Amino acid sequence: xxFEAGKIRSEIRAFIVDSYLLGDESVKFSDSDSFMSCxxxxxxxxxxxxxxxxxxxxxxxxDDEMLPTNLDSVESLVSFIRSKSNx
Amino acid sequence: xxGIAGYFQLEGTRPPDKDLIVKMISLIRHRGPxxxxxxxxxxxxxxxxxxxxxxxxxxxxxxxxxxxxxxIAFNGEIFNYVELRPVLEGLGHxxxxxxxxxxIVHAYEQWDRECVQHFNGQFSFxxxxxxxRTLFIARDxxxxxxxxxxxxxxxxxxxxxIKALFADHSIKRELDAEGLDQVFTWxxxxxxxxxxxxxxxxxxxSYMEISEIGISTARYWSMEYPxxxxxxxxxxxxxxxxxxxxxxxxxxxxxxxxxxGVYLSGGLDSSAIASLVxxxxxxxxxxxxxxxxxxxxxxxxxxxxxxxxxxxxxxxxQCNYEDIAACFPNVIWHTERPILRTAPAPMYLLSRLVNDxxxxxxLTGEGSDxxxxxxxxxKETKIRYFWSKNPNxxxxxxxxxxxxxxxxxxxxxxxxFLEEFYKEGLTETDRYYFSHIPRIKATSRIKxxxxxxFKSKSxxxxxxxxxxxMLPLRFAQWHHVSRAQFIEAKSLLSGYLLSSxxxxxxAANAVEGRYPFLDHRxxxxxxxxxxxxxxxxxxxxxxxxxxxxxxxxxAILKRPKQPYMAPDSRCxxxxxxxxxxxxxxxxxxxxxxxxxxxxxxxxxxEKCLRQSQGQMSFRDNMAFMGILSTQMxxxxxxxxxxxxxxxxVTNFNVWRDFTTICNGHETTKN
Numbered sequence: 001x002x003f004e005a006g007k008i009r010s011e012i013r014a015f016i017v018d019s020y021l022l023g024d025e026s027v028k029f030s031d032s033d034s035f036m037s038c039x040x041x042x043x044x045x046x047x048x049x050x051x052x053x054x055x056x057x058x059x060x061x062x063d064d065e066m067l068p069t070n071l072d073s074v075e076s077l078v079s080f081i082r083s084k085s086n087x
Numbered sequence: 088x089x090g091i092a093g094y095f096q097l098e099g100t101r102p103p104d105k106d107l108i109v110k111m112i113s114l115i116r117h118r119g120p121x122x123x124x125x126x127x128x129x130x131x132x133x134x135x136x137x138x139x140x141x142x143x144x145x146x147x148x149x150x151x152x153x154x155x156x157x158x159i160a161f162n163g164e165i166f167n168y169v170e171l172r173p174v175l176e177g178l179g180h181x182x183x184x185x186x187x188x189x190x191i192v193h194a195y196e197q198w199d200r201e202c203v204q205h206f207n208g209q210f211s212f213x214x215x216x217x218x219x220r221t222l223f224i225a226r227d228x229x230x231x232x233x234x235x236x237x238x239x240x241x242x243x244x245x246x247x248x249i250k251a252l253f254a255d256h257s258i259k260r261e262l263d264a265e266g267l268d269q270v271f272t273w274x275x276x277x278x279x280x281x282x283x284x285x286x287x288x289x290x291x292x293s294y295m296e297i298s299e300i301g302i303s304t305a306r307y308w309s310m311e312y313p314x315x316x317x318x319x320x321x322x323x324x325x326x327x328x329x330x331x332x333x334x335x336x337x338x339x340x341x342x343x344x345x346x347x348g349v350y351l352s353g354g355l356d357s358s359a360i361a362s363l364v365x366x367x368x369x370x371x372x373x374x375x376x377x378x379x380x381x382x383x384x385x386x387x388x389x390x391x392x393x394x395x396x397x398x399x400x401x402x403x404x405q406c407n408y409e410d411i412a413a414c415f416p417n418v419i420w421h422t423e424r425p426i427l428r429t430a431p432a433p434m435y436l437l438s439r440l441v442n443d444x445x446x447x448x449x450l451t452g453e454g455s456d457x458x459x460x461x462x463x464x465x466k467e468t469k470i471r472y473f474w475s476k477n478p479n480x481x482x483x484x485x486x487x488x489x490x491x492x493x494x495x496x497x498x499x500x501x502x503x504f505l506e507e508f509y510k511e512g513l514t515e516t517d518r519y520y521f522s523h524i525p526r527i528k529a530t531s532r533i534k535x536x537x538x539x540x541f542k543s544k545s546x547x548x549x550x551x552x553x554x555x556x557m558l559p560l561r562f563a564q565w566h567h568v569s570r571a572q573f574i575e576a577k578s579l580l581s582g583y584l585l586s587s588x589x590x591x592x593x594a595a596n597a598v599e600g601r602y603p604f605l606d607h608r609x610x611x612x613x614x615x616x617x618x619x620x621x622x623x624x625x626x627x628x629x630x631x632x633x634x635x636x637x638x639x640x641x642a643i644l645k646r647p648k649q650p651y652m653a654p655d656s657r658c659x660x661x662x663x664x665x666x667x668x669x670x671x672x673x674x675x676x677x678x679x680x681x682x683x684x685x686x687x688x689x690x691x692x693e694k695c696l697r698q699s700q701g702q703m704s705f706r707d708n709m710a711f712m713g714i715l716s717t718q719m720x721x722x723x724x725x726x727x728x729x730x731x732x733x734x735x736v737t738n739f740n741v742w743r744d745f746t747t748i749c750n751g752h753e754t755t756k757n
Contacts, residue, residue, distance in 0.1 A: 022690040024535065036507040039532065045704040046504055068503045 031074040059084040088599035090118030090136040091160040092246035095222040100129035110254040124741030133160040146186035163210035166339035230291030230581035264544040275582025277553035282424040312569035316617035326633035336606035353389030356452030374399040380407035404440040411658040422587040425716040434592040454605035458613035460621035468522035522571030656711040660699035671718035
């Protein structure tokens with residue numbers, strides 16, 4: 001199954017706004033902003049994010065893949081999901 | 088434990104409000120259900136609810152000096168009253184009772200305000216001096232017993248708990264934006280701030296003199312660390328002194344005319360106390376513990392191990408999610424401020440168990456972690472300080488991993504996330520709160536939920552600097568871990584552990600906690616011990632473990648420290664959650680309270696319900712608890728306070744009314 005980048009991006013952003021910002025759309029974050037540095041999520045929040053990715057996109061995230069380069073911004077998530085779905 | 092309340096007429100005189108003092112005392116009768124008393128004249132009114140512990144037959148209050156010109160209402164204990172009495176008698180004072188209360192009165196006559204320097208104890212009291220026409224109020228060094236006040240209607244009102252001040256309906260009941268913002272930064276308010284506007288708390292180690300001329304406050308004691316340490320002594324020599332002083336502290340704290348029990352958490356501190364008690368008394372010893380249904384929090388196997396080794400009669404109270412949710416309204420009625428964890432709730436159930444078992448007094452281990460360096464925050468400080476010297480180092484932050492060997496995340500590569508968390512404020516080592524930056528940052532995330540109006544109201548709070556006015560002169564010269572210990576003692580220990588989780592939960596069930604580690608002689612000794620003997624590398628409480636070596640099972644001495652915690656939001660999101668949760672978090676109620684954003688609260692509640700079985704993030708858990716407790720506070724203290732049924736005290740065993748009797752006093756039983 002292949003995902004289209006724009007769709008992934010908007011779904012991830014919707015999840016972040018809904019689950020971490022709890023609907024507060026006044027908080028602005030760019031696609032490259034680090035979730036941790038911006039205070040959008042804490043380390044426990046990362047697990048929540050992984051659960052969402054697995055459920056929503058049907059991918060499996062291994063321990064080795066739990067790295068900031070894969071998970072810490074919208075941009076990195078989009079390419080991570082795309083790379084997973086291409087395999 | 089007792090409760091005190093009353094007021095002082097700031098200008099001239101007025102007939103006393105008898106009905107008011109009855110109501111004030113009725114609202115805090117849980118603190119001392121054994122006897123009630125009041126003193127009234129046209130200048131001052133003192134009320135007292137007594138939990139009889141020392142001098143059961145003649146220790147009633149309010150109580151006075153020889154010529155009845157100095158009157159006192161007192162909550163707490165002066166443990167060295169036995170030693171002080173002959174000193175005062177030698178100076179010509181005559182005693183009528185055998186109570187510690189009377190020692191305060193004569194000590195005040197003798198040494199005036201400086202009497203507090205002579206006391207070893209846990210106390211808050213109010214002394215009305217008819218000669219000087221002053222009211223003198225004081226609080227113990229660490230803030231074990233509470234004292235609140237407000238100046239309104241030309242009166243200075245004071246009480247052990249805020250609810251007694253609200254007995255006067257002319258006193259406004261409203262939230263204080265700055266006080267709340269402090270709670271959502273530090274877990275507690277910095278005195279004199281409280282969660283309520285216009286209501287103040289007397290800082291620990293301080294006193295206050297109130298007269299027609301004005302009100303003056305002074306700090307008489309503070310934790311002080313040296314700039315430099317005596318490195319010539321071995322750890323063994325320090326450990327010996329710690330042991331000897333702890334034994335003496337416990338000896339004083341066993342003074343009571345009723346039996347004294349012990350809390351057993353299963354950790355080092357309470358085990359040390361229980362074992363020292365056992366080693367020099369032959370009395371039967373009874374111990375009390377919490378057993379959690381959720382195994383993630385349970386320490387009952389270690390509790391049983393200690394109870395068995397010491398041969399105590401052991402009592403346990405089972406604590407499940409629904410027990411916490413069921414007692415939560417009572418818990419907030421007693422904390423009188425929002426809380427960010429449920430941890431006080433099991434302590435409330437534990438004191439109820441103690442009360443049910445017929446006990447009034449328990450020894451407990453609070454304070455050891457602060458003075459001997461037991462908490463992770465001190466290790467974090469050490470690592471962060473070391474890391475800050477070379478912020479780009481890749482190896483220094485790896486030490487952080489050693490802090491959380493048991494965290495569920497340790498299996499995954501979460502180093503980066505841990506590093507990001509602790510990197511916050513890494514270069515700000517000269518800030519007085521450097522040690523607390525990661526915790527403050529994590530706590531402050533609840534502020535994301537503020538409603539826009541509240542956000543602007545609290546914007547000027549400067550909560551980060553809330554404790555800056557308490558810093559001793561040489562604070563900046565202290566060792567970085569000592570600075571962290573001072574801040575921890577002034578903030579979390581005094582304002583939360585001894586208060587919301589300590590005095591308030593015990594007093595709710597007429598139980599008095601006593602703290603052997605917080606004898607000021609033990610604290611002063613601990614401040615002189617070099618930091619590396621407290622935190623040896625990253626081994627916590629090293630000198631205390633040395634002091635207790637041989638007296639405790641290896642399993643207790645060697646086990647990694649388990650912080651006392653209780654299950655949080657999930658207690659309120661189970662299928663059988665009490666109805667108040669949904670009501671208090673409803674859009675309408677949240678809007679009315681005016682602190683949090685109703686839409687965000689709704690979404691958070693839904694999210695918590697969805698994840699009620701899973702692992703909630705720290706932010707969401709803490710936010711949920713902070714919001715629910717704030718909503719509960721508003722509901723109980725602002726909206727429904729006047730509807731609350733007050734069980735009025737009718738049997739004042741001591742009623743001294745100087746407005747109708749001109750010569751001497753009269754005691755009436757009514």
